[in-house]
Amino acid sequence: MSYFENLRTFVRIYELGTMSAAARDQRISPAVASARMSQLEAHLGVRLFQRTTRSLTPTEQGRIFYEGACSVLAAVEEAEAGVGDVTENPRGTLHIAAPLGVGRRLIAPHLPEFAAHYPLVNVRLRLSDRKLDLTAEGLDVAFFLGRPEDSSLRIRKIAECSRVLCASPDYIAAHGHPTTGAEIERGQHNCLNLRFPGAREFQWELQTPDGARKFDVRGRFESDDGDVLTDWALAGAGIALKPVFEVADHLKSGALVPVVKATPPLPVQMACLYTHRRHQDPKARLFMEFVIDRMAAAVAE
Structure with missing residues (x-):
């Protein structure tokens, strides 16, 4: 060996x-x-x-x-x-991680094209909505939504992603159409929450006339898979907080309807994390350059 x-x-x-x-x-x-x-x-x-x-x-x-x-x-x-780098023909294996929605919709569709450009690079894409440790899990690049806790890593911002609170027409017909964060904070509505090990109590940060404010929310359903929350919302189980790019088709078709419009959710940062050493690797650098512009364009649509 x-x-x-x-x-x-x-x-x-x-x-x-x-x-x-x-x-x-x-x-x-x-x-x-x-x-x-x-x-x-x-x-x-x-x-x-x-x-x-x-x-x-x-x-x-x-x-x-x-x-x-x-x-x-x-x-x-x-x-x-x-x-x-010298031969402009990078080789090796890239270990990439991303949240489920980001990976499925914004990264995975572009991998065949990337592979065609760089045939000697293998990509291992790991999708999970839980937080990952780059060093412990041997990752080259990790995409995320939100704010990272590890300040020792390099961050490259991709875009600010608009978010929406949404529910199905059936849910609204049965439970009413909330217009402000105060209505959901009082427990009048079932909020669908993303839960992973170590997660804190659920708070949704919304824009009020007095500025940004965090609202405590409760609900009967939790999952560590963001797409499951979308499925529950479509089934009329409650209200979901989602990046717009993840539910754009459902909003367009009317399967989901925006709610709480008077106090909408704040945008969330989409970015990627990498160590300084990883950025020197041309295959990691080329992958980020290749996919980031495409991701930003898709979010802006």
């Missing part, structure tokens, strides 16, 4: 904490991951992890070796990226 493959597997085991998680990340079996660690430890003559049936803990030698392994892999990636 390649020594560099062993290094990459070691780094992912160290970062993810388990052999099985690292194996999934590397698209290999746990047995292969274990064999790579055994080879690496035999080569170095030291134990990199203390193994028990329930845990995997780095040894002191493992912690020291991790820093050096990261430096070696970063240097190799930078050298490979430099060759790709």
Whole structure:
């Protein structure tokens, strides 16, 4: 097996904490991951992890070796990226993450065209509405809606996305047509909420005559998938807070109707996150340049 493959597997085991998680990340079996660690430890003559049936803990030698392994892999990636940049023919694998709605509607449709332009670049697109850790999950670029909490990462703004509070005509007929945030805050309406592990209590930030204000909202339905909220709204289950680009067709057809127009939701920032090192990789830089203009144009429509 390649020594560099062993290094990459070691780094992912160290970062993810388990052999099985690292194996999934590397698209290999746990047995292969274990064999790579055994080879690496035999080569170095030291134990990199203390193994028990329930845990995997780095040894002191493992912690020291991790820093050096990261430096070696970063240097190799930078050298490979430099060759790709010079030849204008980048190669390698890009790991991209995005919220479900953004990924499905604004990124995935453009990947075949990107692949045609850069045939030696493989793209792994991971879609999830939960917050992701770029470093821990081995991501090159992560797209998001909102404000990032990690200020150590580089941010590239794409667009300000208009949002809308919307419900189906059936819901409005049964429960009334709310016009202000105060009506939904009083619990008169069922609010459909996006929930993921670690999420705080639900607040919708709306524009009032006195300025922006956060309203506490409640509802009977929660999901960690934004498209599920849209489906519930279409089924008449409640009111959803959605980026306009995600529900534009439903608004146009009348399947969903804007509500709370007197105090509309504030726009949300769409941007992407990347580390400084990742931006030096030409395939990551080219991907961002390729897709960002297309995303901004789609949001503006």
